[in-house]
Structures are given as structure tokens and as C-alpha cells.
Amino acid sequence: ILNVEQSPQSLHVQEGDSTNFTCSFPSSNFYALHWYRWETAKSPEALFVMTLNGDEKKKGRISATLNTKEGYSYLYIKGSQPEDSATYLCAFCNYKLSFGAGTTVTVRA
């Protein structure tokens, strides 16, 4: 069982503010790091698949960075909106995915 940790477990952010949170994972035998967005009562949906050290991915106001040498990834939300409220899951991939417990983001209007 691989140790994939996300922090914080939850956070509240005011609409319009930016925020970020962390995923840490084993730095050995790295293949890929996935980020998923999971809205209440829906299925998790893939945001990013990151494979190279130093990767930066962006989708609208959401972006992610990857440091495979030290085993962490940051996910950033710029100018948070209520529709960004969701649980964000990261998953370490070697031949299968090992998920962290998620960071639940609540954006207050």
C-alpha cells in the first residue's frame, strides 16, 4: 500500500480568493501523478495527468505543479468560484492508482 497524503483535509476559501493544497507521494518508482475533481453526488473526473518532474498543467483557473524528486504536487485554484467547490483527489500511478484521501474545498460566496 503506497502512502499518498493530501493536506489539508478541507479548506474554506472566500469567492475570488486563490488557494492551493498539497499531495505528497513516494518519490521512488514514479510513473505518473493524477489529479481528479469530485463534486458531491457525481463521479470523480480527471483534471491532470502529470509525468515529468517540473511539469506544470493548467485548465482554466486550476493549475498543478509536480516535483517527483521530493515527491509532491501542488494544485492551485486562482480566483475561486462557488463552482470550484469539490473534493480534489490526487493519485500516484505505477501500474495502478493509489489515491489520497482528498482535499475538500468549499468556496463561500
Add this chain to the structure above:
Amino acid sequence: DADVTQTPRNRITKTGKRIMLECSQTKGHDRMYWYRQDPGLGLRLIYYSFDVKDINKGEISDGYSVSRQAQAKFSLSLESAIPNQTALYFCAAGGGRQFFGPGTRLTVL
């Protein structure tokens, strides 16, 4: 149409009953997965299959079995359900990024 479907969406059953959860996918993915989600624990892998003849145990396979009837179908069985198997179950398909079904909420009384 959804790429990954699950039936049933909700199920209440009693301790000791046998129950099967079904999953189908329409995109021809070789790889399929079953996860369970418990509050605060993220997604934990139960079983995965890389093709019709390949079945592998995940982190928490005890008390579960699976069948890959075809490339498109991957079912999960609880031979004798117990209350601590009450959870939200997700099926997923895909080789890199995974596509998740809508989930099955199972309650074992």
C-alpha cells in the same frame, strides 16, 4: 451516453446476503477497476483487471470477488455481505486517466 455505467445505483441488503454490483463501459478500455469510498479514506482499490483474462487483487479484496465477463463488463460480488461493507462503490475504466462510473451506494444492515 455515459462511458461507464453501474447498476444498481443504490442497494440496501441484509447481513449474509450475496450481492452483485455490475459495471459496463462503452469505450473499449482494457483496464477496469473497482474501488470503495469511505468517509475520510479516499478511494481504495478492491480489484482490477488489465484484460479479460487478467484479474488482480487490490488493497482490500477480502470479502469480495470479481468477474470480467467481457472486455466491457466487470462485476463485483459480495458473497456474504457484512455491515462494514457499507460504502460507496465506484467502477472505473481506462489505461492512463480513469473514467469513473456514477457509483453504487450499498448499505448492509
